[in-house]
Amino acid sequence: MYKHFFKPLIDRLLALLMIIILLPFLAIICLLIIIFNNSSPFFVQPRPGLNEKIFNLVKFKTMTDERDANGCLLEDYERTTKLGSFLRNTSIDELPELFNILKGEMSFIGPRPLLIEYIPKYTKNQRLRHKIKPGVTGLAQTSGRNLLSWEEKFTLDIEYVNNISFLGDLKIMLRTIVVLFTAKDINQSDKITMQKFTGSIKEDNAK
Helix, strand or coil: HHHHHHHHHHHHHHHHHHHHHHHHHHHHHHHHHHHCCCCCCEEEEEEEEEHCCCCEEEEEEEECCCCCCCCCCHHHHHCCCEEEEECCCCCCCCCCHHHHHHCCCCCCEECCCCCHHHHHCCCCCCHHHHHHCCCCEEECCCCCCHHHHHHHHHHHHHHHHHCCCCHHHHHHHHHHHHHHHCCCCCCHHHHHHCCCCCCCCCCCCCC
16 A cells, blocks of 8 residues: 555655745756856756656756867766765755656655666666666665665665565665765765666576
């Protein structure tokens, strides 16, 4: 009952309430990005959602579109501005995902929506992470964030998918608040947030 009725209902009601309360703040962030980053305030990218249905993820833009002499985008760390770094470290860049939640494309808690190109690289068991809506935060994000390996993240994602409960979600939400205030485990290195997923080192038994 919670998974199929109360969880999506709570998601949408809470997202609507937060959007109403935070609207002036969101407008200020948009204005700051336009002024200091000289770019559109939003980063929009197609991501796989429930049952791998594609939707457009919306975040605040933390990087510029600077390119090298050959027209190729510079490395992420070279394009991330001071404002962008602040937004990412505080997870403020995730706030526009409230609109994804309101539209029913995401949940507050669930596996993070990753790149479409990763789908064929998953093992059969790892693809189970798409059996529920993706989330703004999740078990993996409160258990090590970007310091975990991809395999460890996916294991935690599947653990969550198989054990969804109100108490479990409440614990993850409280742990998320702690992580946000301590700004822990955001970067995997000094230059990037997380290496791209290239496929599991070894297949699981379900494939």
